[in-house]
Amino acid sequence: MQSTSRPTVFLSYSMNDSKDVEKIARYLGDSEVPVWFDKWAIVPGDRWQERIEQALNESQVILIFVGKEPIGNWQNTEIKAAIQQAMSSTQPKRIIPILLPGSSPHNIPLFLKGILFVDFTGGVDNARSLNRLISTIDTSQIPDELQREISLGNELLLSSDYTGAIDHYKKALKISVAIFDESNPIIVDLLDKIGNLSLNLGEVNKAKELFEKALQLAKAGGDSRSIINCLNSIGNACAVMGANDEASSYCEQAIVIINQISNNSTTL
Numbered sequence: 487m488q489s490t491s492r493p494t495v496f497l498s499y500s501m502n503d504s505k506d507v508e509k510i511a512r513y514l515g516d517s518e519v520p521v522w523f524d525k526w527a528i529v530p531g532d533r534w535q536e537r538i539e540q541a542l543n544e545s546q547v548i549l550i551f552v553g554k555e556p557i558g559n560w561q562n563t564e565i566k567a568a569i570q571q572a573m574s575s576t577q578p579k580r581i582i583p584i585l586l587p588g589s590s591p592h593n594i595p596l597f598l599k600g601i602l603f604v605d606f607t608g609g610v611d612n613a614r615s616l617n618r619l620i621s622t623i624d625t626s627q628i629p630d631e632l633q634r635e636i637s638l639g640n641e642l643l644l645s646s647d648y649t650g651a652i653d654h655y656k657k658a659l660k661i662s663v664a665i666f667d668e669s670n671p672i673i674v675d676l677l678d679k680i681g682n683l684s685l686n687l688g689e690v691n692k693a694k695e696l697f698e699k700a701l702q703l704a705k706a707g708g709d710s711r712s713i714i715n716c717l718n719s720i721g722n723a724c725a726v727m728g729a730n731d732e733a734s735s736y737c738e739q740a741i742v743i744i745n746q747i748s749n750n751s752t753t754l
Contacts (some may be wrong), residue, residue, distance in 0.1 A: 669707030
């Protein structure tokens with residue numbers, strides 16, 4: 487599904503990665519995606535901090551580029567501001583981590599590790615990764631009803647009302663299934679959210695079933711981060727059930743994929 491009006495995309499990156507980021511920015515621009523890239527948008531004499539804050543506020547999608555070097559202080563500030571806005575029901579944002587060549591999932595900041603990433607470790611010209619990024623951006627402007635249910639679920643999750651959060655996530659899942667392909671990251675993410683909350687409520691078998699369904703869809707979509715998350719979630723459920731050998735097997739599968747990404751031996 488593609489929005490008739492694509493969302494504005496903010497690029498958060500380290501100056502060390504500016505060449506790779508600019509290549510992706512040009513591809514997005516050529517694909518008619520509105521991009522806010524500071525190198526293009528800020529001119530001499532501008533109050534650059536105010537311009538960045540304004541752009542963050544007005545953008546609907548935030549791409550967080552993760553290179554081989556640790557994230558710097560200013561990019562870290564941008565990320566925290568984006569997350570704060572993403573959790574707001576009045577200014578919802580879609581945050582998408584981007585793994586650049588030379589990076590690995592280990593480089594993703596702790597507070598972004600639960601978010602599906604787009605893998606460019608195979609190169610910023612990788613057609614599959616570029617198409618995946620466009621598809622993810624196009625599903626960022628989700629219908630108001632769906633966004634409302636997700637936001638309500640997030641608010642209840644923050645207040646530890648797990649049962650209430652599950653109810654809203656289930657409503658969001660029902661809407662998502664009706665409008666997106668099954669392998670859409672939103673559907674996979676919602677199944678994982680509901681599964682983790684079910685696990686917290688002691689409904690281990692139900693949680694495992696949800697994680698397994700999410701894994702099936704994640705594999706169909708080919709998103710490595712999603713697959714890794716699902717494998718780890720199933721492993722956690724198995725551990726709670728006392729099936730330690732099975733838990734280890736799923737975690738080992740996740741480690742294999744992480745190592746493949748780290749070694750740039752494959753693009754998933």
